[in-house]
Amino acid sequence: MTVIDQTAGAPAPGTTTAPLLEVRDLHVEFHTRDGVAKAVNGVNYSVNAGETLAVLGESGSGKSVTAQAIMGILDMPPGRIPRGEILFQGRDMLKMSAEERRKLRGRKIAMIFQDALSSLNPVLSVGYQLGEMFRAHQGLSRKAAKAKAIELMDRVRIPAAKERVNDYPHQFSGGMRQRIMIAMALALEPDLIIADEPTTALDVTVQAQVMDLLAELQQEFTMGLILITHDLGVVADVADKIAVMYAGRIVEDAPVHEIYKRPAHPYTKGLLQSIPRLDQKGQELYAIKGLPPNLLRIPSGCAFNPRCPMAQDICRTEVPVLHTVGDRRGSACHFWKETLGE
Amino acid sequence: MGRYVIRRLLQMVPVFIGTTFLIFVMVYALGDPVAAMFGDRAPDPATAAQIRHDLYLDHSLPAQYVHYMGQIFTGDFGKAATGQPVTELMGSAFPVTIRLTLVAFAFEAVIGIGLGLLAGLRRGRFADSGVLAFTLLVVSIPTFVTAYLLQYFVGVKWGLASPAVADGAPFGDLILPGVVLAGVSLAYVARLTRTSVAENSRADYLRTAVAKGLPKRRVVTVHLLRNSLIPVVTFLGTDLGALMGGAVVTERIFNIHGVGWQLYQGILRQNPPTVVGFVTILVIVFLAANLLVDLLYAVLDPRIRYV
Numbered sequence: 001m002t003v004i005d006q007t008a009g010a011p012a013p014g015t016t017t018a019p020l021l022e023v024r025d026l027h028v029e030f031h032t033r034d035g036v037a038k039a040v041n042g043v044n045y046s047v048n049a050g051e052t053l054a055v056l057g058e059s060g061s062g063k064s065v066t067a068q069a070i071m072g073i074l075d076m077p078p079g080r081i082p083r084g085e086i087l088f089q090g091r092d093m094l095k096m097s098a099e100e101r102r103k104l105r106g107r108k109i110a111m112i113f114q115d116a117l118s119s120l121n122p123v124l125s126v127g128y129q130l131g132e133m134f135r136a137h138q139g140l141s142r143k144a145a146k147a148k149a150i151e152l153m154d155r156v157r158i159p160a161a162k163e164r165v166n167d168y169p170h171q172f173s174g175g176m177r178q179r180i181m182i183a184m185a186l187a188l189e190p191d192l193i194i195a196d197e198p199t200t201a202l203d204v205t206v207q208a209q210v211m212d213l214l215a216e217l218q219q220e221f222t223m224g225l226i227l228i229t230h231d232l233g234v235v236a237d238v239a240d241k242i243a244v245m246y247a248g249r250i251v252e253d254a255p256v257h258e259i260y261k262r263p264a265h266p267y268t269k270g271l272l273q274s275i276p277r278l279d280q281k282g283q284e285l286y287a288i289k290g291l292p293p294n295l296l297r298i299p300s301g302c303a304f305n306p307r308c309p310m311a312q313d314i315c316r317t318e319v320p321v322l323h324t325v326g327d328r329r330g331s332a333c334h335f336w337k338e339t340l341g342e
Numbered sequence: 343m344g345r346y347v348i349r350r351l352l353q354m355v356p357v358f359i360g361t362t363f364l365i366f367v368m369v370y371a372l373g374d375p376v377a378a379m380f381g382d383r384a385p386d387p388a389t390a391a392q393i394r395h396d397l398y399l400d401h402s403l404p405a406q407y408v409h410y411m412g413q414i415f416t417g418d419f420g421k422a423a424t425g426q427p428v429t430e431l432m433g434s435a436f437p438v439t440i441r442l443t444l445v446a447f448a449f450e451a452v453i454g455i456g457l458g459l460l461a462g463l464r465r466g467r468f469a470d471s472g473v474l475a476f477t478l479l480v481v482s483i484p485t486f487v488t489a490y491l492l493q494y495f496v497g498v499k500w501g502l503a504s505p506a507v508a509d510g511a512p513f514g515d516l517i518l519p520g521v522v523l524a525g526v527s528l529a530y531v532a533r534l535t536r537t538s539v540a541e542n543s544r545a546d547y548l549r550t551a552v553a554k555g556l557p558k559r560r561v562v563t564v565h566l567l568r569n570s571l572i573p574v575v576t577f578l579g580t581d582l583g584a585l586m587g588g589a590v591v592t593e594r595i596f597n598i599h600g601v602g603w604q605l606y607q608g609i610l611r612q613n614p615p616t617v618v619g620f621v622t623i624l625v626i627v628f629l630a631a632n633l634l635v636d637l638l639y640a641v642l643d644p645r646i647r648y649v
Contacts, residue, residue, distance in 0.1 A: 073552050106555030113553075118546040121565055123572075123643055132564075136556045168644045184554065 018090045019046040020224040021070070021109075021192055026084030028065050028248075031077060037295040039065040041248035042084075044322075049191065050222040052215070054235040054256070056271070057245035058292050063228045066245075067194045070226075071111050072101045089191070107137050110185035112214075114197040116177035120169040126153075126180050127165035133187035152183040156213060175206035182214060192224040199234060211238060232275055236260060241328075244268050247293045247303035250322065254329040264331035264340050266308050302334070310335050343640075346648035350636070354629045365621045366407050369614045375399070414622060420615030422608070428619040431604050435620075438511040439600035442593070443585040445513060445520030446527075451578055454528040458535020458574070459567065465540050473536065477529035489522045489595040507598045519596040523589055527581050534577055538570040545569070572642045576635050583631030587624035 028040035040062040047053045055063045068074045070086055072093065086093045088109065093101060113119040121129055130152055131145030140148065146165060153161035156179040158172075169177055178198060185193050195214065199207035215238045218225045229235060235242060236256065243253040244267065252265035263269040270288040290307035293299055299306055305315040314334050322330040325340065333339055376385065376393050385393075394400045398409050413420070419428035461473035480488075497505025497518055507515040542548065543566055551565040590602035597603075601620060608616030640646045 071553055073549055102555050102557065104555070105553055111553045113546065113550060115546065119550045121547040121551070121569070122645055123569055124564075125644075132556065132560075133554060136554070136560060170645050184550075 018087075020049045020051075020089065021226075022046040022085075022087040023066065023070065024085040024087065026066060026069060026086065027082050028062070028069050028074065028079060028084075029082060030079050032296075035296045038298060039248055039295055040069070041298070043245070043248070043250055045243050045250065045253065047192065047224040047226055049224050050219070051241070052218065052225040052227055052239045054227045054229060054239035054242045055245060056229060056232065056235065056242055058230060060247075060292050060295060061245040062248035063245050064196055065248075067111070067196055067226065067228055070194060071105060071109060073105075073111075103137075106133055106190070107188045108190050109192045109194065110188070110190040112178075112181050112185045112193065112195040112198045115201045116174070116181045117169060117201075119181060120177065122169060125166045125168055126172070127167075130180070130184055130187060133184060137188055148187075152187055153180070155186070156180070156183040156217075158183075174202050175210060178202060178206075178210050179213065182210070182217070186217060186221070189221055190223065192226070193218065194226045194228070196228045197230070198227075200229075200231070207234070214238075232271060244271070247298050248295070249303065249332060250330075251304065251332045252330065253322075254326075258326070258329060262340055264325045264329060264336045265333045266310050266335075266339055267304050269339065270307075302332070310338065343648050347633070347637070350633055354633070357629060358625060361625045362411070362618070362622050363407055366410065366618055367403065369617050370403060370406075375612055375614055410618070414619075419619040422616045423611050423613045428615050431616060432620065432623065435599065435601045435604045436623075438598060439586060439589065439593075439602070441511050441513065442516050442519060442523065442589060442598060442600055443582065445516045446523040446585055447578075447582060449520055449524035450528045450531055450581070453524075454531025455535050455571070455574060457528075457532040459539055459562075459570075461532065461536040462539025462543065462570070463562070465543075470536070473532060477532050480525050480529040485522060485525065485591050486595065488525055489519075489592055492518055492522060493595060505596075507596050509599075511598060511600070516598075519589075519592050519598060522595075523585065523592045527585070530581075531574060531577065535570060535574050538573055539566060542566055542570045572639070575638060575642060579631055579635030579638060583628040586627050586631075587620075 023043055023045050026040055026043045027038070030037040030039055039060075043062065043066050045053060045055070055066070057063045065074070065079075069081060070088075070093075074081075081094060084094070088104065093104065096104075120126065127146050127149045130149035131140075131142070134140040134145040134148050135142065150161045150165050153165065158164060158176055158179055164172075169180070172180065178201075181198070185195075193214075198214065199210050202210060211234055214225070217223075225238075227235070227239060239256045241253065241255050242259050243250050244259075244265065245251065246267050252259065252263065252268045254264070259268060260272065263272055267288070270286070273286040274288060276285055288307055293303055293306075299316075301314070301316040301318055302308070302311075302320050305311040308315065310333075312334070318334070320332045320334045322332045323336055325331045325336050331339070376390050376397075376399065391400070398406055401409065410420075417429065419432070421427055422431055457473045457477070461470040464470050493505045496502045503518045504515040505518070507519065547569075548561065548565055551561045556565075587601055587605075589598070589600060590606050592598070593600050593602035594606055601624070604616060605620050607613075608620065640648060
């Protein structure tokens with residue numbers, strides 16, 4: 001991902017150079033009884049058709065909130081978007097009417113949620129819930145929608161789709177349920193899919209199957225994919241580029257392989273070191289010390305400074321900008337050179 | 343499923359025997375029905391003994407109960423004080439009460455669920471507080487107060503509805519008593535719906551429904567309401583049983599000759615066959631309503647299995 005130059009004009013709508021989705025300087029805050037929680041503080045990223053962007057970060061880093069803002073499913077109030085633009089195919093979705101946005105949801109942008117059991121309606125059959133996409137968006141009859149639902153279930157390789165179309169979510173295994181979620185997202189062949197930790201609730205073996213399926217279908221339909229995760233292992237195989245988020249900001253973005261080879265931010269480095277490795281068996285696992293910041297009181301300067309092993313005085317006073325640190329790479333660290341050089 | 347129904351039906355037998363025996367004992371404790379027949383004058387002992395023998399009253403209480411139950415199952419509910427068979431009273435009372443129940447039930451379900459949905463969707467806002475205050479008011483005022491007030495103002499003073507119910511209980515006359523009878527249950531239905539809607543509107547699957555780009559109407563009716571009504575339907579089903587027998591106050595105030603009115607007369611005139619007969623039927627209605635609710639549960643929520 002490239003650093004967004006704030007002075008550059010918006011790309012003309014419809015030109016081929018414009019990315020599929022571009023988030024610019026997005027801010028999201030939540031008004032709570034205890035004050036204003038600043039969940040997203042100036043996020044920039046973009047995704048092209050057929051490209052996979054992995055958004056990485058701990059709980060509370062703002063990765064899911066950004067996704068919900070793109071989908072337009074934030075609860076507002078208490079949520080608020082004071083600043084920013086979300087350009088989809090060149091148009092700012094934040095300026096669209098509610099009805100316009102609803103029509104984009106499911107049809108152009110679809111989302112896959114983390115826990116398929118609670119994300120599917122327990123009292124409606126999966127066939128009904130899949131078919132609903134066609135009935136609501138394309139006005140298909142109940143019967144035609146069911147035929148489409150069976151087709152979709154076949155496509156995500158659910159065995160005996162025809163017999164299982166009338167089953168309820170609780171009658172499926174975790175992996176099969178997540179396939180149904182994927183099928184639902186794919187139903188109308190959207191241009192962009194946002195997958196919010198799609199494999200977190202699954203067994204490791206099933207995780208790989210589901211990720212492979214998702215990646216394969218993405219290639220087949222040349223969709224853009226935003227993969228939200230905290231699992232670095234998942235990312236390496238499928239992502240083209242990575243954006244690492246911390247306290248509502250992007251602290252590092254880079255093509256996927258560079259980040260594994262040479263992280264340019266101490267936080268990314270910490271994340272990479274905390275992956276368990278076979279050759280370190282028996283040794284104590286590395287953990288980034290401290291806790292993620294309270295979003296009501298984000299530390300001044302660099303939000304990561306209280307936990308950073310390299311923190312200096314400047315880190316406590318000055319918010320680092322996203323420095324260009326190489327070809328299509330950025331790092332929001334005052335000491336990115338040192339971090340890279342080590 | 344079939345086995346479940348059979349088991350439930352079998353479980354009803356002891357409940358039925360227990361409740362009917364209890365009411366039998368209580369009516370028996372009311373006093374001597376033969377003495378009641380003669381009023382102030384003491385009856386001739388020989389005549390009294392003859393009547394007692396004819397009415398099977400010279401046996402022990404359990405024996406009387408068994409005898410009575412035996413008669414009931416052949417369709418003989420005995421005779422009321424007026425000499426009319428109790429079955430005839432039932433024939434005239436139940437259709438009236440069923441009509442009243444239908445009117446009350448319609449108000450309760452439609453307005454109760456409507457208010458609850460409105461409040462649940464606008465949690466913490468004016469409409470929500472309004473519904474909560476209104477339902478609290480309705481619950482706290484006794485039925486006879488609302489009944490007399492509505493009868494006087496709406497029925498007599500403003501003449502908007504009929505203050506009393508004519509013979510045959512036409513539906514138009516039943517609007518006012520229907521509202522009164524529905525009142526308290528309506529408040530419960532509204533509050534139950536509100537809580538359920540508020541809870542379900544935070545559910546993950548609702549977020550999914552929005553993310554699918556479904557129209558708001560579809561999100562609310564198909565996804566939110568469908569799930570939120572499961573506990574409400576349970577309450578409504580049980581309440582249907584209660585409405586069938588519980589209208590003593592309302593029926594008296596609006597002069598409706600239904601089940602409640604007959605029961606009241608039966609108790610007032612110390613007439614055991616009427617009281618026990620009606621209560622027995624009401625027990626059966628109530629048990630059937632409960633079974634239906636439990637079976638309906640499985641239809642509404644496919645996760646529920648009967649074992």
